[in-house]
Amino acid sequence: MVYILFDIGGTKTRIGVSFDGKRLGKVRVIPTPKTARKGIKIILDAAQELAAGEKIKAVAGGIAGSFDRRKSIIVGGGANIKGWMGVYLKEKFEKVFRVPTYLENDAALAGLGEAKFWAGKSKEIVAYITVSTGLGGAKIVNGKIDPHARGYEPSYEIVNAGAYRKSWDDTRLRTYLSGNGIKKRFHKDPALIKRRVIQNELARWLAVALNNVIVFWSPDIIVVGGSVMNIIPMSRVRAHLDKIYQRILPPPPIKKAALGDFGGLYGALIYLRQQRAKKDRL
Template identity: 40%
Template structure:
């Protein structure tokens, strides 16, 4: 397995070890990918063939779902690590602008305690920058946005969409943005869908 945030776990054969313990097949998948699969199959993305799911919480990540499956990939998805700004020798990734961690670092306040509307207007604009790239690279029919920041009620999907239109004026139609709807059930439902296609 690959686990950049868990020291000592990378390269471990966790799947094989768990199969020995439980005497049954074991599947490992990224949590965001399973949440996205759940939303695409049973939630806000239901009925669409190509869904981009983006989670904006403590960190930022996402997944592309195609025809009810997590899109093929070589190393997983890390859309929160896309470079948004370069100033001299320093580069800044999307997470540096929109994650809960970054917002707290920038303002000194936990996101749930921020009432200054201008701060949230700035977050909406920064979200549009990253979603612009998501649209260009993944070409989704729909974008579902989940995570604590996105579902807090403090940001406007309409305002984010307006910012995206300013960034991509030549597109005849942009994919709609929807908030995630399944909450904590999304990962479980995504896991069930994953098993349907991988275990039979």
């Protein structure tokens, strides 16, 4: 029997397989489909190929946007996957795959993967922030996603209240730091930004965000991932944070994510094991 894992991001979707529930096997990467109906069908096709004739036992994965875990629907924040919003995803996946399906926010699963496998391993409280097409994050405590009533949405954090004009979006972190926000402000794909003055500005905004993460979550370590981090120098982030963060105790270590594009799949694998163990205890 095999387990299917997936990570549905704003731009790309990754589908993986585990033949033992402990290790990640082959992975397929595709552009994220515009609608849930099409996306679930494509994930099923890829899963059957990856399973290589073996029976699929369970499915687990993450999806971008504000995810209501109790209802298994995206209720907001998924600007790049509007066709997935309002759909009862757990119900749809289980109808198509005919096996138990476990869903969470994509950033939360990436944080779980980092906390259990790499950068945050052995730390009690891990704060994870991802800066990619969108901006997300989660708090991981003792190797589990910390319980939450409304999900974690650092992208909605107000970091520049003085910028308010006609919309509060002008004040939010995602406007200044997410891939979509950067593209809109500088009219350029973030990956093509080479000017140090812009990179330094992005590092400053990230430092502001991390300062708030520290004072609200009090983590042992902060792990930062996502494609936009390829253009943000961590040395500048630390330098800005040293100026912003003023406390008796020094700020926690800040590390770049180590699992790269597959962090969400590793997190899905851990989450699958945790949910199945929880079910077995009931």
